[in-house]
Structures are given as C-alpha cells and as structure tokens.
Amino acid sequence: MKGYVSIGLLGLGTVGTGVVKLIQHHQEQLVHQVGCPVSIEKILVKNLEKEREVEIDQSLLTDDPYDVVLNPNIDIVVEVMGGIDETRQYLLEALKAKKHIVTANKDLIALHGSELQSTAVENQCDLFYEASVAGGVPIIRGLTDGLSSDRIQKLMGIVNGTTNFILTKMDKDGLSYEKALSDAQELGFAEADPTADVEGLDAARKMAILARLAFSMNIELDDVEVSGISQISKEDLKYGSTLGYTMKLIGYAHQENERAEVSVQPTFLPNGHPLATVNDEYNAVYVYGEAVGETMFYGPGAGSLPTATSVVSDIVAVVKNMRLNVTGQSHLSPQFPKQLKNQNEKIAKYFIRLHVLDEVGAFAELTRLFSANAISFEKILQLPLDEKGLAEIVIVTHRATMQDYENVVQEIKNLSVVKEIKSFYRVEGDGAK
C-alpha cells in the first residue's frame, strides 16, 4: 500500500463541496485518526468551467466518469452525484476495479443495495452509505457496529424531515395540510413537487435500507407498505390530541419468529413516547434490541454539512479498514431468508373515525360488529356533528390482527348506519411489541 489514500469524487454539488472542505480543513485530524494522509485525486463535474465555492486545482476536475471509476490511483470512490441507473453502473464497475465506495445515494441503495453489497463482498471492498439515511444521525453505524451482537426486534423511524415539518405545523399551529405544505415549500423544507416526500416514498426507501440491516434480511423497497400524510385532517390531529396522541409519519419495522413487516404510515404515538417530541424537520430512529433494550438516535436528518460529515466519517472508516486489511467484511450478507408476516401475524392498535347516523342502536350495532371480529375498544369518543342527524365516533382499539381489521372495515362499509369511514390510523402501543 502506498503511503496515502486517494479519493475520487463523483459529483461536486453542495454535499460534494462540503466533503472537499472537510477533507481540506481537517487533514491533520484525519492523519491522527487513520495514520496516513487522505488526498483528493479526481472529481467528476458536469461543467468544467463553473465557478466553485471551494478552492480546487483545476486539473483535478474531469467530465469523464471513467477518470474516476477506473482511475488506477484512486482507492475510494465517493458518490455524491445522485441518480440511479447510470450511477449503479459506475459503482459496479468501480467495485470490480477493487475500489471502495462511499455513497450518500438513498434511492440507489434502496433499489440496488443488495446487488452492490454482494459485488462489494466479492471484490473484498467496503461499501458504506451512512449519509444515505439521515445525515448527521449515525444510525447505520449504530446498527452495524454497536448493536451488532444484539438481535433487533423493532425499529421505528421518523426519517423524512419534510413530512415531520408539515405534521408539526399542523399539530402545534393548527394549520391545514395545504397551508403547512406551502409553508414548508417557502422555507425550503419541501420541494416544488413534494410527492416523494408526502406520499411516504422517500421514507420507504430509507426504511428498506434500515430494515435490511436491522434484520439481516434481504428486504426490498417493494416489501415496504406505504401510505403518506396528504389525507390527514386537522380533525384527526385534534381528536388524537384529545386522546393523548401525537401524529407522526412512522417507518415501522418489526420482526417476530424471523418473520418481518416493514411499513411507512401515519401513526398516533402516545404523547410520552420518545418519538412524539421529535419535531420540525428533525429525524430520529428508535431501536429495540433484545440485549440493549431501547436506544434512540436523534439529529438533523438532512442538510449539506451534516450529510458531508457522515460521508467523511465513512471515508475514515474505509481508510481504517484498508490499513487493517479487513475491507469487505463490515456489512455481512443477509444471514436470514426473507420471510414477511401475513395479515394474521401483523398486530396493532388502530384509531378509527366514523360518521354514523345519530339514531338509537347505531352504536350498539357497531360494537357488535367489532366484537364479532375479535376487536375490542380501548378508548371511545362520541360527539354530535354540526351536520344534522350525524354523530362522530372515534375509536381506539386494543391490539388485533390486520386480517380482523380488514374484515371489520369490509363489514362496516355494508352497515347502513355508518355513513363514512373518515380515517384509519395505526396507534403505537407501549414497549417492545
């Protein structure tokens, strides 16, 4: 091995620029940590002429990706360009050329993480992607290092800052979904087309990555059930609050008897739950492991500086592994076959809000129907509605299977006294279940 480590960057946007700055400004500290200098060899950019926010020798820039991907002097390829198909191709070629990879690309890892991982292992290369899930929250290292001797039973995450910002505004300031979204857009917390965030897809990608690591099972993006926040009303939040709950978009991963479920869905948390106070654009991941019990990681979740910091700590980890001669072993291949729970194995409490004809016997009919499907009530709220002849009924159930819920919802729809099912949200219970 030569006396220093060379980095090639794919991309020089805000994160890439942050990485270059951190490496330039902390060279001495890096040498202390890893025992040798780290230098930047080549950087792929779209436009060679563009002015840069950081001082870079012009000769380091290239617009040919293969100057990085197949450069014989480069040890570590740092991918901060984004994109999926082309980027996947570059990284596969880099791995085959025995280059280690650090990437911040969540979409790529969610879709092609397994393929990239196995290619990395075949070539004894490291593939690290701490920055892909929640920049500034060291959750991936937490799952792979610290807790590696523990069996993880449950993982819950607030992993999308945009939706958490919107829900916080709706909850604290009483804004409508539409107003909260437009505020988020004005402040730069939501994109002009917010679909991927508000419909839960961004969170689903992160949950696929986290569940794969937590359960050591080849969970794919398609295995994650997704629903977003665009249907949530102020009324839902108000009734939830009355009953002692806070609404969050929760990524939920649970395993029991080596069978897993992974979802992203609006969820009512008891106000005292550690995730209930994670507000605004912040992210947090809560992990329940058999040995260590509950742990939680909380942080900014995004932002170019936290993300660049995560990328640099991945680079440090790769350099250490190179010098220790243990690359390609940090993330082991999935140890367990993928087995997903069926609807009878998924168990939860639900918040159900209904509009019902305000007549004698309506509530009794409803009760009988739930009871016949083995679902009992933990909390009930009944209020008259302004609309004449209708009542609002809010129910929080005890734990029951998804199969039972599906049956009951079907039967409710056939019930003449029920005018409409207004909402149906998962309710987080207490403890590890």
Added chain:
Amino acid sequence: MKGYVSIGLLGLGTVGTGVVKLIQHHQEQLVHQVGCPVSIEKILVKNLEKEREVEIDQSLLTDDPYDVVLNPNIDIVVEVMGGIDETRQYLLEALKAKKHIVTANKDLIALHGSELQSTAVENQCDLFYEASVAGGVPIIRGLTDGLSSDRIQKLMGIVNGTTNFILTKMDKDGLSYEKALSDAQELGFAEADPTADVEGLDAARKMAILARLAFSMNIELDDVEVSGISQISKEDLKYGSTLGYTMKLIGYAHQENERAEVSVQPTFLPNGHPLATVNDEYNAVYVYGEAVGETMFYGPGAGSLPTATSVVSDIVAVVKNMRLNVTGQSHLSPQFPKQLKNQNEKIAKYFIRLHVLDEVGAFAELTRLFSANAISFEKILQLPLDEKGLAEIVIVTHRATMQDYENVVQEIKNLSVVKEIKSFYRVEGDGAK
C-alpha cells in the same frame, strides 16, 4: 506486533463477566472487525475459589494485580473493578508499562481523568472509557469521533437512572419523593444508601467527564455546581405541569465566548423538549453543535449487558488503533484553558414558588422588586392556600443573570409580605441558548 491482542481484566463482577462472555462468543466477529484474534491472558479476582457464571480456565485467574498490570504479554488492561486510589495507581503503572486502558470507572475518570489522560498521551497509549458515562449510549464516541470537527455549544444530559426513575414515578403516578424512592429501592434502581444518586453527585461526575470532552477544557468535578432531587415536592411537579413543564434532573454544560458553566440541578423542561419524554431509568444526552445542530443519544444508561457492550466496543477501538499505529491520539489533551462563567454570565429562566400574605398590594410589591432587579415574568399563577391568609404564587421568569436572581432572592427574604420561598428551579428555554 504479535499476531493477536491480549487482554488483562482487573475485576470479574457482573460487567467483567459480561465482557468475558462477549469476547468468547463473538470471537469470529471480532476477527472480522479488527483483523486479528483477541484473547484473555489474565484476570484479577478477589477470591480464586469462587464459582463463576462463565467458563474460564482456572489458570487465567490471579489475586495479584501486578500479574495483570505489569504482565509483559498483556496489551490492553480492562478495568472493571471500581475503586479510586488503588485503582488509579494500577492504571498509572499499566500506562507507564505501555499498556492501553479500557475502563468503566466513572468515579476514577471524573476525579483523575486528566492525570490518566496525560500519562496515556506521554506513553502513546489509548485510554477509553465509553462505559463510564452511560452504558449502551455511545455518547463519548459521539463527542470524540462524529462531532469532532464541530464546536459544541451546549450539552444537556439525563445521566442518572435512579433519579430519573424517581421523578418519573412522582410525575406520572403522583407519588411522593419518599414513596418513589422506596419503590426504586425495591426494584433495584436505587441503592440502600441513595445519597450519591439523589443528591446529584453521580450525575456531576458524568457531567465533568462529558463537559471536559465537549469543550476540550480541563473541567474538574469541583467545577460542577450540584443540587439533587430530595427537596422536590409533588406540588412543584403539579404547578410545573399546569404551566407545561416536566421536571428532570439535568446535567447542563454551556459555553459562550470560551467561558463555560457546568451544573447538575432539577430543571423544568417544556413538555415538547426531546429530553422531556426520557422516562423511567433511561438516560439521554442532548448535544447542540454549531455545525450539526441538535443531536440526541438515548439508551438504557446502565445494566451489565449494555455496559459490557460499551467496554467491548472500546476494546475493538483500541485494537484497531494499535494495528493502525495511531494509539494515544484519540482524545487530545484539552485545547482551551479552563475559564468558568461568573454569575453575570450565567443566564437562565427560573421557576419560583412563594407563599405570600394574601393582602392588598402584596403582589404589587413583589412585582416591583423583580422589576427593580431587571427580571420580568413570563408566566404567573396565583392561588389561594388552604392555610388562612396566605396565597401561593408561582412565577416563571424571562431570562436573567444569576447575579440578578441572587439579589432578588436576598431582597425577597427581607420582604414582610413573603412568608417563604418554597422552591427555585431552573427552566430550560428553547433552542441553543
């Protein structure tokens, strides 16, 4: 360097036993992480004959500490025996014999951390103590690795499980301090003599360690102002709750203009603060850094398994550093001279509860006095008391200096309408201040 790393243990109690088990059961994983085997060479025990919970070759046991401390075959001394003076002596001798140290001993590090650290640096040895602060919460690594390029402005911790358990019981179940303490003792969360926990000394030791690292300043135990929870009444919690606060024993470290303050004191947190939902025996440390913003680490804080896991991850870090030839550099010596804030530089909001004569002009007199001392009110609650002729007044102030509070408290005592100052607690504001 020989082809494996040898460990010597000082102590074989519950944590030591856990460390031995983890090393025995995860040998293959350890080799994957560090690139060479890790073996146990010698273990200091008090009683050679005692039956052990773990399978150990009898020849590994010794009752002579110098069989470990000066053993030429041992690379890393793992100290899990506790104690201060004698233990300090052993570790200093071990460092001078070029042995790296991993310790779980908070009392020792709080009192003699600086001396041990500088001896370690002189001998190019590592000294790691992740398990000393909050077993299972990787806060020390967070402060030394991940955030190392960031300037930390504020750190707040719930770092004592016993007091957090007691306060949670008082708050949620309405128990008195005495009843909550005896419950904690029955459940094993508090010792027969709970003084060190309930008077805040245990938390102060941990805060000295954390503040030293966070501010890179030689903070000593005596620099930590301490008050405990034994004076807190159910009434305080009730009024706090009415005003939207939750009471926690908070370790508080703040720096501004390179001047620091460190304290442990009962503190009212806004209910929405991330630390407000850290309940029961759990620990959490909240860090505000200039670059990364808010991060929080949450976990069990104690327990033999989490603590042993922290010890083993320190061992892994030392072995990596040994093989990278970068030992003795991980924790740099303090970079800034110790400067503590004076009373005019410490700024906070306070919760003040008073018993006042229920007569015309009493409240006006009180207001005038606070106003004359530049302290204004954010929230006021006045209620009649059962005791005839008295009123209860609860005030939450805006931010003011400790000097102003000291003056106002002195003057209140001279006020004839004020019968008694019942309580005086710090109130945490929002954000980084």
